[in-house]
Amino acid sequence: MAEETRLIRAGATPKSLAKTVGPPIQKGSTVLLPNAQALYDDDNFITYGRQGLSAHDALRDALAEMEGAKGVCLYPSGLAALTGAMLAVLKAGDEVLVVDNIYKPTRRFCDHVLRRFGVAVRYFDPRQRPEDLVGGASEAVRMIVMESPGSLSFEMQDLAAIARLARARGILTLADNTWGAGYLIKPLAQGVDISVQALTKYVGGHSDVFMGSAAANDPALVGQLENGVIHLGWAVAPEDAYQMLRGLRTLPTRLARQGESSLAIAAWLRDQPEVAGVLHPALPGAPDHELWKRDYAGACGLFGFVFRPASETAVNAFLDALELFGLGFSWGGFESLAISCDPQLGTRKFRPDYGGPLMRLHVGLENAGDLIADLRKGLDAFSATGG
Numbered sequence: 001m002a003e004e005t006r007l008i009r010a011g012a013t014p015k016s017l018a019k020t021v022g023p024p025i026q027k028g029s030t031v032l033l034p035n036a037q038a039l040y041d042d043d044n045f046i047t048y049g050r051q052g053l054s055a056h057d058a059l060r061d062a063l064a065e066m067e068g069a070k071g072v073c074l075y076p077s078g079l080a081a082l083t084g085a086m087l088a089v090l091k092a093g094d095e096v097l098v099v100d101n102i103y104k105p106t107r108r109f110c111d112h113v114l115r116r117f118g119v120a121v122r123y124f125d126p127r128q129r130p131e132d133l134v135g136g137a138s139e140a141v142r143m144i145v146m147e148s149p150g151s152l153s154f155e156m157q158d159l160a161a162i163a164r165l166a167r168a169r170g171i172l173t174l175a176d177n178t179w180g181a182g183y184l185i186k187p188l189a190q191g192v193d194i195s196v197q198a199l200t201k202y203v204g205g206h207s208d209v210f211m212g213s214a215a216a217n218d219p220a221l222v223g224q225l226e227n228g229v230i231h232l233g234w235a236v237a238p239e240d241a242y243q244m245l246r247g248l249r250t251l252p253t254r255l256a257r258q259g260e261s262s263l264a265i266a267a268w269l270r271d272q273p274e275v276a277g278v279l280h281p282a283l284p285g286a287p288d289h290e291l292w293k294r295d296y297a298g299a300c301g302l303f304g305f306v307f308r309p310a311s312e313t314a315v316n317a318f319l320d321a322l323e324l325f326g327l328g329f330s331w332g333g334f335e336s337l338a339i340s341c342d343p344q345l346g347t348r349k350f351r352p353d354y355g356g357p358l359m360r361l362h363v364g365l366e367n368a369g370d371l372i373a374d375l376r377k378g379l380d381a382f383s384a385t386g387g
């Protein structure tokens with residue numbers, strides 16, 4: 001054969017693979033089938049490289065192990081997992097009940113996309129009693145979407161109670177479990193039908209890769225989610241799947257350290273004169289602590305706190321004085337972050353008076369004493385403006 005032909009085929013047949021601790025990373029849009037009959041035998045063969053390559057499957061298996069799931073689907077971001085799971089099961093005429101302190105981009109999807117396709121969306125108070133929430137649901141309600149603790153303000157729902165009551169009425173439940181990272185609580189074991197998380201956060205753990213997952217146990221539901229992925233055309237890069245798997249190996253160790261530091265920092269913050277309260281369910285005495293204690297095996301590094309009533313100038317002086325805490329919206333990585341939250345609360349329907357400016361901290365893997373010293377500097381700058 002001519003050299004140009006030989007170069008197309010050269011090196012294409014790997015010898016048997018050396019055994020490394022991580023899976024091989026197969027790359028490919030084209031998947032070669034073993035024979036003509038296999039070309040249209042979708043049940044038995046991967047026919048295309050969007051999914052099912054080595055690193056995809058290794059990650060899916062590991063996540064299924066962690067979530068206690070029969071099936072796990074991968075999506076290119078956490079938000080894509082949430083929207084993909086909802087689109088996989090909802091149809092025009094359905095109604096969905098969504099917790100009011102849901103991650104804001106999820107709310108944007110519900111308001112702008114689900115409604116456009118004829119799905120009614122109603123927001124519920126995160127602390128509404130499960131009996132009232134499910135008892136008050138109309139016949140059209142097909143799904144309840146929860147996030148516990150919820151974005152920015154950390155109110156919790158009783159996942160088990162809502163899931164049990166909803167199932168008795170044939171209503172599906174979905175939980176955004178990004179705070180619990182699939183590790184601190186197992187939503188499927190609580191009876192929740194679909195456990196979603198932004199792997200971007202704690203599983204990735206290094207703030208440099210996007211991905212999301214949806215896990216389920218019921219085989220019919222797993223099939224619906226998988227079809228949703230196929231119909232919408234989602235694919236994740238094999239290198240990214242590998243990187244998520246690498247993050248997963250150290251997830252328990254990082255969470256233990258970040259949870260411990262976040263509790264120490266939350267307890268310290270609560271005693272500072274500038275602070276009116278701390279929103280960290282794992283902290284004894286904080287809101288929803290009893291529910292956290294019942295259901296969670298630990299804490300992560302993300303929590304909120306409330307300043308005494310203060311000007312925006314004072315809040316910004318606090319943020320600008322921080323050196324170890326970066327100002328950024330993501331979380332779950334090794335680094336500490338801080339944001340102010342009030343500008344994000346405008347779309348909420350059930351907005352309690354938090355009593356002052358609402359702040360959110362993500363505690364990373366730095367030394368907790370150093371982080372406390374950094375926060376003290378920020379609080380001094382806050383006080384220097386007159387609060």
Ligand SMILES: *Cc1c(COP(=O)(O)O)cnc(C)c1O
Nearest residue numbers: 077078079103178198200210211
């Ligand atoms: C970040 C986040 C998401 C979205 O994850 P992306 O990968 O950034 O799309 C979803 N839910 C919660 C609670 C989050 O914090």
